[in-house]
Structures are given as C-alpha cells and as structure tokens.
Amino acid sequence: MTDSILRNPPRNKSVLVLGDNASGKTSLIAKLHGVRVPYHAFGIEYAYINVPDKQQDDVARLDVWILDGDPVYKKRLIFALDDRNFSDTLVILTISMATPWMWMDQLQHWMKILTEHVATLKIAPEEKYRCQLRLTTAWQNYWQTIDTGSPTRGKFNAIPLPKGVLTNNLGLDVIIVVTKTDYMIALDKEYDFRSEHFAFMQQSIRRFCLMYGASLFYTSAKEGKNCDLLYQYLMHRMHGLPFRTSAQIVEKDEMLIPAGWDNTNKIAKLSMKLYTIKPNDYYNDIITKPSWSSVVKK
Numbered sequence: 001m002t003d004s005i006l007r008n009p010p011r012n013k014s015v016l017v018l019g020d021n022a023s024g025k026t027s028l029i030a031k032l033h034g035v036r037v038p039y040h041a042f043g044i045e046y047a048y049i050n051v052p053d054k055q056q057d058d059v060a061r062l063d064v065w066i067l068d069g070d071p072v073y074k075k076r077l078i079f080a081l082d083d084r085n086f087s088d089t090l091v092i093l094t095i096s097m098a099t100p101w102m103w104m105d106q107l108q109h110w111m112k113i114l115t116e117h118v119a120t121l122k123i124a125p126e127e128k129y130r131c132q133l134r135l136t137t138a139w140q141n142y143w144q145t146i147d148t149g150s151p152t153r154g155k156f157n158a159i160p161l162p163k164g165v166l167t168n169n170l171g172l173d174v175i176i177v178v179t180k181t182d183y184m185i186a187l188d189k190e191y192d193f194r195s196e197h198f199a200f201m202q203q204s205i206r207r208f209c210l211m212y213g214a215s216l217f218y219t220s221a222k223e224g225k226n227c228d229l230l231y232q233y234l235m236h237r238m239h240g241l242p243f244r245t246s247a248q249i250v251e252k253d254e255m256l257i258p259a260g261w262d263n264t265n266k267i268a269k270l271s272m273k274l275y276t277i278k279p280n281d282y283y284n285d286i287i288t289k290p291s292w293s294s295v296v297k298k
Contacts, residue, residue: 012048012060012061012062012063012088013051013060013061013062013063013088013089013090013238013239014062014063014064014065014080014081014085014088014089014090015049015062015063015064015065015089015090015091015092015234015238016065016067016077016080016081016089016090016091016092017029017064017065017066017067017091017092017093017094018067018091018092018093018094018110018113018114019069019092019093019094019095019106019110020069020094020095020096020102020106021068021069021070022069022096022098022099023069023094023095023096023106023179024094024096024179024180024221025066025069025094025179026045026066027179027221027222028092028094028177028179028219028221028227028230029047029064029066030221031221031224031227032049032227032230032231032234042068042073043067043068043070043072043073043076044065044066044067044068044073044076044079044080045065045066046063046064046065046066047063047064047065047066048061048062048063048064049061049062049064049231049234050062051235051239060239062234062235062238062239065079065080065081067080071109071113074113074117077113077114077117078117081117081118081121082121083121083122083123086118086121086123086127086131086171086172087127087130087131087171088238089172089173090172090173090174090175090234090237090238091114091172091173091174091175092174092175092176092177093107093110093111093174093175093176093177093214094176094177094178094179095107095176095177095178095179095205096178096179096180096183097178097179097180097181097182097183097184097187097218098180098183098186099289100187100193100201100287101284101287101288101289102289103201103204103205103283103287104204104208104283104284105284107176107205107208111168111212114170114172115168115170118170118171118172123171128171131171131172132169132170132171134171135166135169135171135172135173135213135259136161136166136169136213138259138260139161139165139166139213139259139260140161140260141260142258142259142260142261162210162263162264163263163264164207164210164211164263164264165210165211165213165263166210166211166212166213167210167211168211168212169212169213170212173215173237173259174209174212174213174214174215175214175215175216175217175230175233175234175237176205176208176209176214176215176216176217177216177217177218177219177230178205178216178217178218178219178255179219179220179221180220180221180222181218181219181220181225181253181254182220182222182223182225182253184198184252184253190290191290195273196273196274196275196276196277197277197286197287198252199270199273199274200270200274200277200279200281200283200286200287201287202252202255202270203267203270203271203279204283206257206262206267207264207267209257209259209262210262210263210264210267213259214259215233215237215257215258215259216255216256216257216262217229217230217233217255217256217257218252218253218254218255218256220253225253225254226254226256229245229256232245233245233258243258245258246258246261247261247262
C-alpha cells in the first residue's frame with residue numbers, strides 16, 4: 001500500500017486493531033462477515049467490512065486498520081487514527097490465550113502507545129470532552145439499551161460511575177479480545193493451569209477493562225466462538241444496530257462482557273474460586289510462563 005493511499009482513506013466508521021504479532025489479529029478480522037483485505041503495507045494493513053443497510057441502495061463500510069505488532073511501526077498509527085476520524089473510531093486490542101503470562105504486559109504496552117498517540121492529536125477540547133462524555137453516558141445507560149431496547153442517546157444520567165470505571169477515559173470505544181480460547185485445553189492438560197488460574201486471569205483482565213470502559217470478548221476463530229457476536233457488537237457500537245445479547249460469564253472460553261455491565265462487586269465474586277491465590281497477587285507472579293523442563297516432564 002502506498003503512502004498516498006494511506007493518507008486518503010475512505011472516511012467511514014473505523015476500527016483500529018492493536019496487539020502483538022501472533023495474537024490472532026488477522027485471523028480474527030478475517031472471520032468477521034464480509035471482510036476484505038485489499039491493501040497491505042509495511043507495518044499496517046487496511047481492510048473493510050460491509051455494513052448491510054436495507055434502507056439505502058448504497059452499502060456502508062466499516063474500515064479496519066490492523067497495526068503490525070512490532071513497536072517500530074507505531075508511527076503508522078497516524079494513518080488509522082487522526083483528529084478527523086477520532087470520534088468515529090473504535091479500538092480492538094487482542095491478546096492470546098496461548099500466552100496468558102504476557103497479558104498484562106501487552107495490555108499496558110498497547111494502551112500506553114494508544115494513549116501517547118491520542119495525546120499528539122490536535123483534537124478540539126470540546127470534541128474530546130464530547131467523546132469522553134459519550135462513553136460515560138453509554139456506560140451509565142447500558143441497562144436501558146439492553147433491557148428495554150431504548151437507549152437514551154444524548155441524555156446524561158447523573159448517577160456516578162462505579163468505582164474504578166473509566167479512570168482512563170480516552171474518548172475511544174475499546175474492545176479487548178482474548179483470542180485462541182481453544183488453547184485453554186492445552187493450558188489445563190499440558191501446563192497444569194487450574195480453574196483458579198483461569199478465574200485469576202479473568203478478574204485481572206476485567207479490572208483492566210473497567211479502567212478504560214472496555215468491553216471484553218473471549219473468542220476462537222478456529223472454532224468460531226463469539227466471532228458472530230463480536231461482529232454484531234461492532235455493528236451495534238459503530239452503526240447503532242440492535243444487540244440483544246447480554247453478558248455471558250458461565251462458559252469460561254466464551255465470555256462476553258459488554259461495556260456497562262461489569263463492576264468491582266461482580267469481579268470480586270471470582271475470589272470464591274481462588275484457593276491458593278489471593279485476588280490482589282501480582283499477575284506476573286501467578287501466571288508464569290511454563291519452563292521447558294516442566295513441559296518435557298509432561
């Protein structure tokens with residue numbers, strides 16, 4: 001892809017996909033309905049998803065920008081996210097179940113890159129505030145959107161946000177996607193990950209999601225788990241199409257937590273599944289990369 005094409009992308013709603021290489025970014029996007037990947041370049045790929053519109057003959061488009069996982073390409077973010085499309089952009093951040101010991105480092109790394117990039121954009125203060133307020137209002141009005149199907153758009157609900165929610169409000173919708181959940185079987189059988197490890201991982205990532213007001217999806221492109229629902233949720237968040245599915249937390253490999261559903265009290269219930277681990281233990285001390293010797297023994 002040439003820089004001239006990058007500098008003049010079609011002005012539609014956009015999705016920016018971040019994550020380390022091998023985190024399943026491309027496989028996830030390829031699994032979504034109607035996706036096309038017509039352009040490639042060093043450090044960034046451009047794709048698009050057709051958005052069905054029965055009211056118009058023209059087909060709307062959802063632009064998808066996939067940034068390479070090598071930090072050397074972070075400057076290419078400007079092609080995917082600038083002050084012109086900031087208010088129309090959603091961010092997907094992928095982490096892989098194949099390497100859960102890297103989760104927190106990867107989440108903090110990519111959100112730092114995103115935060116620093118947003119700080120360089122020349123967004124009018126009133127526009128930035130409007131985007132931040134939109135996230136706050138969407139979180140507060142979640143129950144009306146899901147339970148009654150009648151979101152109160154444009155109206156601000158003065159009820160304070162729950163503790164820990166949107167403490168880092170970038171003004172951007174964020175979806176954190178855990179890919180390759182089919183790998184949970186290998187973690188269990190080969191690496192001796194127990195149910196409390198998965199509960200600890202879940203509570204850690206849910207806490208992180210609260211800070212940015214992010215939604216959370218556990219997916220498997222290989223098995224097709226939650227990929228259709230992720231597509232529907234994207235259409236809901238970006239184009240206002242209905243999304244009637246509420247949170248799913250029973251099946252550990254198909255979790256789905258829309259922005260606005262979670263809170264610290266719900267997350268605290270996971271502590272009942274922790275026996276040898278404390279809820280506030282340091283993540284990297286608990287979820288560690290298996291040593292080669294332990295793998296060989298099995």
